Amino acid sequence: MPQDPCAIHVPVLLDEVLEWLKPVSGGIYVDGTLGLGGHTRAILERSSPDGRVIGFEWDADAVASGRDLSGYGERFTLVHASYADLVEELARRGLDAIDGLIADLGVSSLQLDRMDRGFSFRGDSALDMRMDQRRSLDAATLIAQASEEQLADIFYHYGEERQARRIARFLVQARQEAPVTTTARLAAIVAAAVPKKYHPAKIHVATKVFQALRIAVNGELENLVRLLETAPQVLVRGGRIGIITFHSLEDRIVKQAFQRNPAYRVISRRPIEPTSEEVERNPRARSAKLRVAERV
Numbered sequence: 001m002p003q004d005p006c007a008i009h010v011p012v013l014l015d016e017v018l019e020w021l022k023p024v025s026g027g028i029y030v031d032g033t034l035g036l037g038g039h040t041r042a043i044l045e046r047s048s049p050d051g052r053v054i055g056f057e058w059d060a061d062a063v064a065s066g067r068d069l070s071g072y073g074e075r076f077t078l079v080h081a082s083y084a085d086l087v088e089e090l091a092r093r094g095l096d097a098i099d100g101l102i103a104d105l106g107v108s109s110l111q112l113d114r115m116d117r118g119f120s121f122r123g124d125s126a127l128d129m130r131m132d133q134r135r136s137l138d139a140a141t142l143i144a145q146a147s148e149e150q151l152a153d154i155f156y157h158y159g160e161e162r163q164a165r166r167i168a169r170f171l172v173q174a175r176q177e178a179p180v181t182t183t184a185r186l187a188a189i190v191a192a193a194v195p196k197k198y199h200p201a202k203i204h205v206a207t208k209v210f211q212a213l214r215i216a217v218n219g220e221l222e223n224l225v226r227l228l229e230t231a232p233q234v235l236v237r238g239g240r241i242g243i244i245t246f247h248s249l250e251d252r253i254v255k256q257a258f259q260r261n262p263a264y265r266v267i268s269r270r271p272i273e274p275t276s277e278e279v280e281r282n283p284r285a286r287s288a289k290l291r292v293a294e295r296v
Contacts, residue, residue: 010282011038012104013244013290016272020292021100021240023047028095031055032083032103032227035062037069039102044072051075054090054098058082058132082132084223087230097236103227104244106288107214121206124184129210129217139213140181148172158221158249159212167193167209186210211247224253232263235295240267242292254291264293 011017017039023029023046031040034055043053054077057063069076081089083103090096127140146154148168155164170193171180180186190206191199199205215221224243231241241264245251251271258264271289279286 010285011035011042012106012282012285012288013272013274013278014038014042016274016290017102017242017244018042018046020242020268020272020290021102023051023100025050027099028052028054028097030083030086030090030098030101032086032101033057033105034078035059035104039104040069040076043102044069044075052077054079054093054095056081056083056086056089060133082223084226086227087233090234096234098234099236099239101231101235101239101241102244103242105220105224105250106244106246106284121183121187121204121210124182127181127183127186127213129214131218135218137217139217140179142213142217143171143180143186144175154216155209155212157212158215159208160248161208161212163194163198169193183210215249221249221253224250225257228254228257228261232261232295237295239295240292241295242290244288244290246287246289251289251291258291258293263295265296266291267294268292 021029021043023043025047027047029043029047029051031043031053034040034057037055040053040055044051047053052075053072055069056079058081060080063078063080069078077093079089079093086101090098127138127143129139130137142154143151148171151171152165152168155161155167161167167190170189171186174180174185174189180189186209187204187206190209194205200207228243235241243250243254245254255271258266268291271291273290274282274285274288
């Protein structure tokens with residue numbers, strides 16, 4: 001078995017993904033968010049000797065790591081694209097049917113731990129936040145160009161931030177003095193904007209703002225909606241789709257799509273959550289929720 005190049009990487013809800021996806025030899029599966037390959041490796045092992053995985057990844061750094069899966073030969077195919085382009089990219093490779101799909105919507109360890117990517121406020125770096133750096137819009141540009149009302153809407157709708165309007169006002173005032181281009185400056189502006197009595201006890205006060213900007217920059221919710229709408233075109237009857245979410249916005253979209261689309265039959269009535277043991281081993285798993293549906 002090829003060695004994992006990033007031993008620090010811990011895939012979320014791994015046992016549960018395998019239990020619900022039920023990969024078997026001869027099956028064709030899609031990992032819509034390859035990242036550092038944890039779920040893909042497990043699916044390839046479980047579907048040995050003839051199962052295949054098509055790994056989608058739009059982050060160039062993760063694509064480079066994904067090439068380490070080449071030891072699986074023709075059983076693994078790397079696609080440098082968003083899962084939103086699932087049907088088109090599969091068609092380009094002569095595929096029109098898959099037996100299962102998994103997508104882990106969390107920001108990967110690779111992105112969070114690379115300070116220069118601008119996803120985290122733990123260090124100071126350029127405000128980028130693009131998962132696909134071929135895209136033109138980064139977080140600094142969005143902050144510079146959006147109106148106060150647009151920024152407030154982004155923070156409120158994508159971050160569920162109750163202080164959205166106040167933060168947007170402070171941010172617009174700050175950018176008039178000098179462009180807001182670094183993570184540290186943005187975090188400081190948010191901290192100054194939110195009254196101390198409203199600072200959360202367990203997370204950084206800027207967490208929701210960073211989340212909202214990342215979602216907006218990458219079009220994450222639009223991409224998720226497109227994946228959920230198009231996946232039934234390629235899922236075989238009885239094929240399963242599992243989506244791991246990390247906040248209520250994504251979870252609500254997945255839940256409603258599975259319930260409202262007649263192509264799906266919900267097979268996990270309640271979201272599947274990590275055990276206390278997994279959260280202790282991997283604190284980043286604490287807010288993960290897996291929902292699974294089957295193609296009818």
